[in-house]
Amino acid sequence: MNIYQKLFKLILAGNTNIPAMINAIIGATLQVRSDSKNSDLTFRQVHIFHSEQSLQALTISVAWQKALSNHKISSTSLVHHVTKIEDSNVDRFRDLVEQLGTIVNPLDNPQNYIDLTSGISSLKSILAVFAYVLDIENIYSLEIDFSKDPDTRKKQASLFYDELEKAGVSIKYRKFPPIKKFDTFGKLNYTEVLRHRSNINDLVNCLTNLLPSGLDIEHLRESLLSGVNSSLIGEITE
Incomplete structure (x- = not known):
């Protein structure tokens, strides 16, 4: 691993739909390779904030590992956190903030990416606020143009990134507008x-x-x- 690669970390919420979560990781990896002009670059760490259900779903599935390896992403780069933020418990929220604080150091680790594709809404909101506070500009969301037919859509939702591409499904990884514009209100x-x-x-x-x-x-x-x-x-x- 070169020094340049050590700068990159990804943070995202877990999802009980494993293909959706893994596709977000793949989308983020392809994006960071494009941004860095380095086709071999991968995130040093991929921090996933799971619910107990999403972590359990990941452990009983194995197909996702092959989906990652197809893009030269090691499953050992995944760092798993478990949170129950949906309980609205102050202590759990404090614990989540502390965990985020150990991941990101704005002084020596500026290349952080945050993915808001999936997960419970409260956790995604916290990640968005966290990105704003630390002025993290790399905030993305994976957008997949699923079929409007319910049966086809359900089948597509179970496919991994490469399978979706082979099926001709449109996949876009969109960057959020710069949320630091909210600083205008502060000024x-x-x-x-x-x-x-x-x-x-x-x-x-x-x-x-x-x-x-x-x-x-x-x-x-x-x-x-x-x-x-x-x-x-x-x-x-x-």
């Missing part, structure tokens, strides 16, 4: 206003039962928000 202080609004609402709600009944609580709320707005305008205009 305009929109995000700061929203955070102050939340804090002020919490404060006013706490004071409601403590202040005299004749006091206009809404006037207090608006006055505080007006003060915040004036402060931000002062910072922008100096």
Whole structure:
């Protein structure tokens, strides 16, 4: 493995539909080879965040290993994580964030790819936010033009990448628009206003039962928000 190859890692959500998950890995690998102009390049690590069901489905299947090897992708590059983020448990969410933090180091590992093709929606949302926070621009999703006929579509959904191509099914690996454009909101202080609004609402709600009944609580709320707005305008205009 050369030094250049060590820079590349892929992060994606698991899927109980094993061909869909493996096809995403193949699509990402073909993309990184195209980006790097290196036809032999593979990800040093492919981090898959499984549900218990998707990990079990992977362990009882063997055909996926051949599908990967057809593209010179070693199954030993797969790193498996198990998460129960769908339980909405704070500790599990914290654990997921910590796991992501051990994978990506923006100082010495800038070539990270995130695939949002499949998996539960909450996990994909977390990966998208994670990509935004670390300014990861390589965010992709595999788009397959399945047949509209239910029976044909079901059969196609069980096919691996090469089989889909042989069947003439259109496969595209699309890059997401640059989500760092959301920084514009931060530069305009929109995000700061929203955070102050939340804090002020919490404060006013706490004071409601403590202040005299004749006091206009809404006037207090608006006055505080007006003060915040004036402060931000002062910072922008100096």
